[in-house]
Amino acid sequence: MTSTDGRPDSRADQLLADWADLAGRARRPMEAPTPSGIGGLGTVLRFTAPMAFGLAVVLAVGLVMPPAGGVGGRGMVLAPSPSSADACPVTEANGVHGEAWPATPLDHGAQGILTALAPGGTIEIAAGARGGSGLLWRDTLFAITAPAEAPLVVSGHRWAVDHTDWTASPGTATETVEAQYPVGRLGAGPLRVDLGFPGEGCWEIVAQAGPSQLRYITRVVRAPDRGQQECLVTIPNGAHTSAWPASDLDHGEGGLFTVLWPEGTVQIPRDGVDADGIGWMKFVFQREGAAEGGLRLAGRRIGAETSDPRGSIRSQIPDGYGTTGVQATSIGFPAGGCWEIIAASGTSQLRFRTWVEIAPPTTADLVGASAPVAELAASDGGRGRLWAPGRPTVVTFWGSWCPACTREPETLAGLAANDIDLVLVAVKDVASEVTAAIGTSVLPVLLDLDGSAFAAYGGFGLPLTVFIDGEGVVRSFVAGPMDAASIAAGLEAIEPIARSFSGPSGSPSLVLREPEASPGT
Amino acid sequence: MVDGPLLILASACNPPAMRVRSGGPGRDSGMTLTTDAAGMAADLAYEAAFTRHWDDVFRFALAWTNDWAAAEDLAQEAFLRLWRTRGSLDWSQPVVPWLITTTRRLATDRFRALARRVTPRGPAVPLDPSIADRWLDVRAAMARLSPMERAALILTAVEGHPTEAVATLLGVSAGSVRSAVSRARAKLEDER
Numbered sequence: 001m002t003s004t005d006g007r008p009d010s011r012a013d014q015l016l017a018d019w020a021d022l023a024g025r026a027r028r029p030m031e032a033p034t035p036s037g038i039g040g041l042g043t044v045l046r047f048t049a050p051m052a053f054g055l056a057v058v059l060a061v062g063l064v065m066p067p068a069g070g071v072g073g074r075g076m077v078l079a080p081s082p083s084s085a086d087a088c089p090v091t092e093a094n095g096v097h098g099e100a101w102p103a104t105p106l107d108h109g110a111q112g113i114l115t116a117l118a119p120g121g122t123i124e125i126a127a128g129a130r131g132g133s134g135l136l137w138r139d140t141l142f143a144i145t146a147p148a149e150a151p152l153v154v155s156g157h158r159w160a161v162d163h164t165d166w167t168a169s170p171g172t173a174t175e176t177v178e179a180q181y182p183v184g185r186l187g188a189g190p191l192r193v194d195l196g197f198p199g200e201g202c203w204e205i206v207a208q209a210g211p212s213q214l215r216y217i218t219r220v221v222r223a224p225d226r227g228q229q230e231c232l233v234t235i236p237n238g239a240h241t242s243a244w245p246a247s248d249l250d251h252g253e254g255g256l257f258t259v260l261w262p263e264g265t266v267q268i269p270r271d272g273v274d275a276d277g278i279g280w281m282k283f284v285f286q287r288e289g290a291a292e293g294g295l296r297l298a299g300r301r302i303g304a305e306t307s308d309p310r311g312s313i314r315s316q317i318p319d320g321y322g323t324t325g326v327q328a329t330s331i332g333f334p335a336g337g338c339w340e341i342i343a344a345s346g347t348s349q350l351r352f353r354t355w356v357e358i359a360p361p362t363t364a365d366l367v368g369a370s371a372p373v374a375e376l377a378a379s380d381g382g383r384g385r386l387w388a389p390g391r392p393t394v395v396t397f398w399g400s401w402c403p404a405c406t407r408e409p410e411t412l413a414g415l416a417a418n419d420i421d422l423v424l425v426a427v428k429d430v431a432s433e434v435t436a437a438i439g440t441s442v443l444p445v446l447l448d449l450d451g452s453a454f455a456a457y458g459g460f461g462l463p464l465t466v467f468i469d470g471e472g473v474v475r476s477f478v479a480g481p482m483d484a485a486s487i488a489a490g491l492e493a494i495e496p497i498a499r500s501f502s503g504p505s506g507s508p509s510l511v512l513r514e515p516e517a518s519p520g521t
Numbered sequence: 522m523v524d525g526p527l528l529i530l531a532s533a534c535n536p537p538a539m540r541v542r543s544g545g546p547g548r549d550s551g552m553t554l555t556t557d558a559a560g561m562a563a564d565l566a567y568e569a570a571f572t573r574h575w576d577d578v579f580r581f582a583l584a585w586t587n588d589w590a591a592a593e594d595l596a597q598e599a600f601l602r603l604w605r606t607r608g609s610l611d612w613s614q615p616v617v618p619w620l621i622t623t624t625r626r627l628a629t630d631r632f633r634a635l636a637r638r639v640t641p642r643g644p645a646v647p648l649d650p651s652i653a654d655r656w657l658d659v660r661a662a663m664a665r666l667s668p669m670e671r672a673a674l675i676l677t678a679v680e681g682h683p684t685e686a687v688a689t690l691l692g693v694s695a696g697s698v699r700s701a702v703s704r705a706r707a708k709l710e711d712e713r
Contacts, residue, residue, distance in 0.1 A: 012709035013678075018659045020679045022652055023580045137562075180562070230611065232618065234692040235625050237669060248629060253697065264626075351694065 088159065088202030090121025091216035092436070100143035100190045105400075111212035112148030116141045119399065120430045122219040125197070136197045136220060141190045142207060150210030154179040154193050159204040159217050177203060231302065231338030233264025234352035243286040243326055254348030255291035258283055261354065268333065270359045275370060278314055278332040279358035285327045285343055285350075292324040293346035297331060302338040302353070310334035313341065333358065363458035363466065366474040371466070372456040376446040379431045384446050386423060386453060387468050392494040393421040396482075397454050397464040399429050400437035405463040409438045411482050412465070416442065420494070427454045427462060469494040563607040570616045571600055577680070578620050584675035585628050585668045587660055599624040621690045628668070666705045669693070673701035 093116075096109035106116045118124075125136040142152055156177025178196035197203060197220045207214040236259075239252035249259045261267075261281075268279035285295055297315040304311025314332030321327045333339060336358045343350045366372070371387055378384040387393035396412045398405045412422050424443045426434045428451050438445075448454050457466055467476040467490035475493035478486040578599050582592035602623050603616070610619070663671055669691065676687045677698070684702075688695040 010706075010710055012674075012706045015659060015662050015709055016675070016678050018655065019663065019675065022656050022659060023583050023679075024576070025652055230614065232622055232689065232692065235622070235629055237693060238629075238667075253693075353692070 088121075088219040089217055090202075090219050090430075091117065092121070092433070093117045098143050098145045100145075101141065108214075108216060110214045112145045113152070113207050113209055113212050113214035114143040114145065115207065115214065115216070117216060118218055119428060120433055121217070122221055122428075122430070123197075124221050124428075136199070137194050138197070138220075139192050139194050140205075142193055143190055144209050148209035148212035150212075152181065152191055152193070153208045154181075154195065154205065155208075156195065156197075156203050156205040158198075159202040177205065231264075231355045232353060233338075233355050234260065235264070236260045241286045241288060243288075244284075251350070251352055252286075253350050255287065255289035256343060256345050256348040256350040257286040257288070258343065258350060258352070260352060264353075265355045265357060266333070266339075268356065268358045270361060270365055273358060273361075274332070276334075277372075278334050279336075279356070280316075280330045280332045281356075283329050283331050283341075285329060285345070287324055287327060287345045287348075289346075289348075291346045291348035294323060295327045295329065295343060295345045297329060297341065297343055299331065299339055299341040301333075301335060302340060304337075313339065360455065361458045363464065363474075363477045363479065366458055366466075367476065369474060371468045371472050371474045372453070374448075374453040374456060376425065376448055376453060379426070379434050379445040379447055381431075384423075384444055386425065386446065387421065387472065389472050390470055391419075391421050392470050393423060393468040394490065394494075395423045395425060395457075395466045395468065397425045397427050397448070397457065397459055397462055397466075399427045399462050400433040405481075406437075407481060408463040408465070409443060411487070413443055415487065415491070420491075425453060427451050427459070465490065467491070467494045563610070563612065566612045566616075567604055567607045570603060570620070574617055574620055575600065577617060578624055580675070580680070581621050581672065582624050582628060584672045584679075585625060587663050587668075587671060589656065589660075591628075595624050595627055598627050602627075618690055622692075625672075625691070662709060665708045667701075669697075670701045670705035670708070673698045674705040677702055 091108065093106045093108040094110070095103075095105070095107055096114065097103040097107035098109065098114045100114065101116070104116060106119065108115050108117045123138050125138050140154075142154070144150075144152055154177075156179075158175045175198060177198075180194040180196070181191070195205065200220050202217060202219055204215060204217050234251065236249045236251040237253070238248070238250055239257060240246040240250035241252065241257040243257070244259070247259060249262065251258055251260045266281050268281055272281060273279045287293065287295065295317055297313065297317065299313035299315075301308075301311045311334075314334070316330040316332070318328060327345075331341065333356045336356045338353065339356050340351065340353045371393075374386045375383055376386065386395055394412065394415060396408050398408045409424055412424055415422055422443055424438075424445045425448050426445055427448045429447060429449075431447060434445055434447070446453075451459075454462075454464070457464065461479065463481060465478040465482055465486075466474055469475050476490040478490060482490075575596060579592055579596040582595035582599070583589065586592050586595065599620050603610070603620060610616075666674070672691060673687060676682050676690065677684060682690070684695050684698050688698045691698065693701075
C-alpha cells in the first residue's frame with residue numbers, strides 16, 4: 001500500500017486516516033445548542049410575512065461568514081472613511097418632540113416623523129458591539145405621528161460636501177445604510193430601528209413614512225477598543241517544573257517556566273497602580289538547563305504604535321536570585337489591553353499573551369493624589385491644559401447634550417471672582433454645540449472628544465467638578481450639580497495653598513490667606 | 522423599554538461611549554424592544570457558525586481530549602459560549618479561531634469545575650456501536666501523545682491547516698508546532 005506520493009503509508013498516516021474517518025462520523029446535535037432553544041431558525045420562523053423583506057436583508061448581511069479554513073485570515077474589512085469628520089455638517093436637533101419618549105435636547109422631527117439625534121451629532125459605535133455583517137450597527141429611535149401615518153422606511157447614504165442635489169441617486173450599493181426594523185413600522189410608540197453603516201464618516205439619513213420625510217446628517221465614528229475577545233490569550237501549555245507544585249496555570253518552554261494568571265487575564269487592583277498610572281503585577285519564573293542565566297523581560301501592547309511610550313512594559317527584576325532557579329519579577333503595564341510578554345533567559349525564550357485589566361480610578365481615589373494631566377483641544381481652536389501648577393483650579397466636566405448639566409457653566413463662571421483658574425471641559429461634545437449652549441463664555445472650554453480625560457478623573461456621570469490645589473493635588477470633588485455648600489467645601493479645600501505648603505515655618509513668604517466668602521450666591 | 526438617548530435623562534449623564542460599553546449590544550434585558558434586528562443578525566450568524574463549524578470544533582475537542590464524550594460536551598459548551606457572546610462578537614472576524622481557542626480553554630484543566638462536569642458524563646465511546654471498537658484502538662494509539670501533540674498533528678495532517686495558523690490556534694510558536702508534530706509522528710510510528 002502506498003500513498004499518492006509514492007511513500008509507503010506509515011503507521012501514523014494509517015492512524016490519522018482512521019482517526020479522520022471516525023471523527024467524521026460524529027453525530028451532530030439536531031439543533032444548535034442554545035440555553036432555551038430561542039436561537040436559530042425557530043426565531044426566524046415566528047416572524048410574520050411583513051418581516052420577510054427585512055429578513056432577507058438580515059440573511060444577506062448576517063451570513064457573511066469566513067470560510068471554514070479561514071484560520072488566521074481576516075473577514076470583511078470596513079471601508080475606510082474618505083471624508084474628514086470635521087467636514088461633516090451634522091444636523092442640530094430642532095427640538096420637535098412627541099409623546100413617544102420624554103423630551104430631550106436631542107429631539108428632532110419634521111412632518112410627523114420624530115427621532116432622537118446622537119449627542120454631538122456623532123454616533124460612536126464600539127467595534128463588534130452589534131455583531132454581524134461587518135456593518136457598524138447602531139439603534140436609533142423613531143416615532144410616527146400625524147400627519148405621517150404610514151410604515152417607516154429608513155435609508156441613508158454617505159454624505160459628500162459636493163452632494164448638493166439631495167434628490168440625486170445616493171451613491172453606490174456599498175455606500176448606503178442598511179436598516180432593520182422592529183415588527184410593524186407604524187405607531188406613536190418608539191420604533192427602534194437598527195441602522196447599519198458601512199464605515200465611519202458622514203452620513204445622511206432619510207426617514208420616510210408615506211409622503212412625510214425627515215432628513216438629517218450624522219457623523220459615525222468607530223470606537224477604537226477592540227476588546228478582550230480578540231486578544232487570543234495564551235492558554236497555559238502545562239509545562240511544569242519541580243520548583244513549585246504543578247498547577248493548571250503552568251506555562252513553560254526550553255527550561256523557562258512561569259505561572260500565568262487565571263483566565264488569561266491580569267487584573268490589577270487600584271492599589272497596584274503607581275503614581276505614573278502603571279499597573280504592577282508579580283510574575284515568577286523558574287530557570288533550568290538552557291534557561292539558566294539572567295532573566296530579561298520585554299513586552300508590547302498589541303496594536304500599540306512602536307513610538308508609544310505606553311506601549312511597552314516596565315519590569316522590575318530584583319538581584320539576588322542568581323542565574324538559576326527561581327526569579328521573582330514585577331511587570332508594569334502602562335495601560336490595560338492585550339499584551340504580549342517575552343521572557344528570555346540563557347538561550348531560552350518564553351512568550352505569552354495576556355489580557356490586562358487595570359482597575360480604573362474613581363474620583364474618590366484621586367483625592368489626595370496628583371491630578372491627571374491632560375492637554376485637550378480648546379473650543380476656540382487652540383489647545384489647553386486641564387490645569388497648570390501654581391494656581392488652584394476648578395475643573396467642571398460637562399456636556400451640552402446633558403440636561404442635568406445646564407446650570408454648571410453658569411455656576412462655574414460664578415466662581416471667577418476667586419483667585420483660581422476655572423476650566424470647563426465638554427465631554428464627548430463638539431465645539432459648535434458647546435458654543436450654541438453657552439455662547440462665547442468667559443470660561444476656557446476644553447473638548448474631551450473621546451472622554452479619556454473624564455475617564456482619567458474617574459468620571460462616571462456628568463456633571464463632575466474637581467477641585468485641584470496649587471500643587472496639582474486633587475482635594476475635593478462634586479459629582480452632580482454643584483450647590484453653595486459643595487462649592488464652599490471645595491474652595492475651602494484648595495484655597496489655603498499657603499497652609500499646605502511645606503516650607504520653613506515662619507517664612508515671610510508664607511502669607512496665610514483666609515478663604516473668601518463662598519460665591520455662588 | 523428603550524435604550525439610547527433616553528438614558529441621559531437620568532440625573533447624571535453618562536457619556537455615549539460608556540453607555541455602549543456598559544450596556545453592551547442592546548442586550549441589557551428590560552431595556553430593549555423584544556424584536557431586535559441586529560440581534561437577529563447575530564442569531565443567524567450563530568446559526569451559520571453552528572452549521573458550518575460544529576464538526577471542526579468536535580474534531581478539535583476530540584484531538585485535544587482523546588475522549589469522545591468529553592469532546593461532544595466540549596463542542597456543546599463552546600457553542601453555548603458562542604451563543605452567549607454572539608451579541609458582542611465581531612462577526613467580521615473568522616469565528617473558527619474563537620471557537621477553537623474557547624474549546625481549548627474549556628478543555629484545559631484549570632477549568633476544574635467544568636472538567637469535573639464533562640469527564641464522567643456519557644460513554645467513553647461513540648454512541649454508534651459499529652465504530653466503537655475501532656475508536657478504542659485509535660484512541661489507545663493516540664493516548665501516547667500529549668494533547669498539544671495530538672492537536673498539532675491533527676490540525677496539520679488531518680485538517681490541513683498551515684503550521685503558522687495552527688501555532689496561532691494553539692498559542693505556541695510555529696517551531697513548537699513543528700516539533701510537536703514530529704514528536705507525535707515518532708511516537709505513533711514507534712508504537713508499531
